[in-house]
Amino acid sequence: MLDNMGHPNRLGVWGWLGGGKWGLERYLYTLHRLTGLGLLLYFLLHIFVTSARAFGSEAWAASMGRVSGGVFVLGEFMVFAAFAFHAANGVRLVLVELGWAIGRPIEPVYPYRTSVHEQRPLALGIMVVAGLLVLAGGLDFFILH
Amino acid sequence: MRDQRLWTWHVMAGLVILVFLGLHMTIMHLDAIVGIFNPADPHPIAWANVVARARMGFFTVSYIVLLGAALFHGLYGLRNILFELGPGRGVKSVLNVALTVGGVGLFVFGAWAAWAAGVLARTL
Numbered sequence: 467m468l469d470n471m472g473h474p475n476r477l478g479v480w481g482w483l484g485g486g487k488w489g490l491e492r493y494l495y496t497l498h499r500l501t502g503l504g505l506l507l508y509f510l511l512h513i514f515v516t517s518a519r520a521f522g523s524e525a526w527a528a529s530m531g532r533v534s535g536g537v538f539v540l541g542e543f544m545v546f547a548a549f550a551f552h553a554a555n556g557v558r559l560v561l562v563e564l565g566w567a568i569g570r571p572i573e574p575v576y577p578y579r580t581s582v583h584e585q586r587p588l589a590l591g592i593m594v595v596a597g598l599l600v601l602a603g604g605l606d607f608f609i610l611h
Numbered sequence: 612m613r614d615q616r617l618w619t620w621h622v623m624a625g626l627v628i629l630v631f632l633g634l635h636m637t638i639m640h641l642d643a644i645v646g647i648f649n650p651a652d653p654h655p656i657a658w659a660n661v662v663a664r665a666r667m668g669f670f671t672v673s674y675i676v677l678l679g680a681a682l683f684h685g686l687y688g689l690r691n692i693l694f695e696l697g698p699g700r701g702v703k704s705v706l707n708v709a710l711t712v713g714g715v716g717l718f719v720f721g722a723w724a725a726w727a728a729g730v731l732a733r734t735l
Contacts (some may be wrong), residue, residue, distance in 0.1 A: 479696070482692070482695060499688075502688050503689070503692070506688070510717065513678070513717055516724070517720065519661050519665065519728040519731075520724045520725075522731065523658045526658055527658065546640050553629055556625050556629065557629065602641060602644060605643075606644050607640065610643035
């Protein structure tokens with residue numbers, strides 16, 4: 467067992483919820499998990515709600531009627547925004563996991579540079595893409611309808 | 612090794628979701644801007660549009676693929692989050708069984724609904 471120097475390596479929920487001083491990417495990680503959990507909860511309910519289409523038009527109308535109204539429109543927009551963020555950030559995570567967009571390994575020579583210097587433009591670019599998608603969604607949800 | 616394989620599947624499922632859920636979101640929530648696959652009515656959830664899409668085999672297949680990929684991606688992600696909280700071996704076993712049985716059950720139910728909706732739509 468690794469010597470933990472008296473500090474247990476179990477921070478619980480704070481271990482992944484708190485970004486601490488680790489910068490933008492660490493908070494994107496937290497938000498990725500929160501949006502993932504929200505999308506999962508919505509998706510599990512969505513399976514049951516949309517299964518009504520297998521029972522005909524009346525069942526479909528009744529099912530859609532139960533989830534209509536202002537609160538549900540706002541909720542659906544939040545789901546859309548969560549999807550936009552989770553998808554865009556997921557693409558970033560795949561690129562980073564495959565070793566793309568993090569730069570080549572370099573000698574640790576002062577002034578030191580870390581892979582964060584290489585990743586940051588990708589993170590910012592991805593957030594711009596997610597933001598544009600959320601804006602398009604907001605336009606569709608609240609202005610064009 | 613097993614977790615590496617499951618993680619690879621998790622990433623692959625994410626890419627499948629990106630394509631099919633991206634299409635689904637575009638059809639359902641960017642309809643006023645893009646306006647695709649809603650031939651019968653301006654509103655995506657109008658029954659006539661639901662029937663029109665259900666008649667297309669592509670949508671039946673894509674819904675089932677998306678269902679399986681999203682269930683695996685979501686439930687495996689949930690499993691990872693729960694496991695990071697450090698549960699005991701017994702709790703991990705219970706979680707593995709519960710998430711697997713729940714995921715398979717939801718997949719069977721959702722796949723049946725997609726298939727049955729397609730059959731119903733072709734009779735109308």
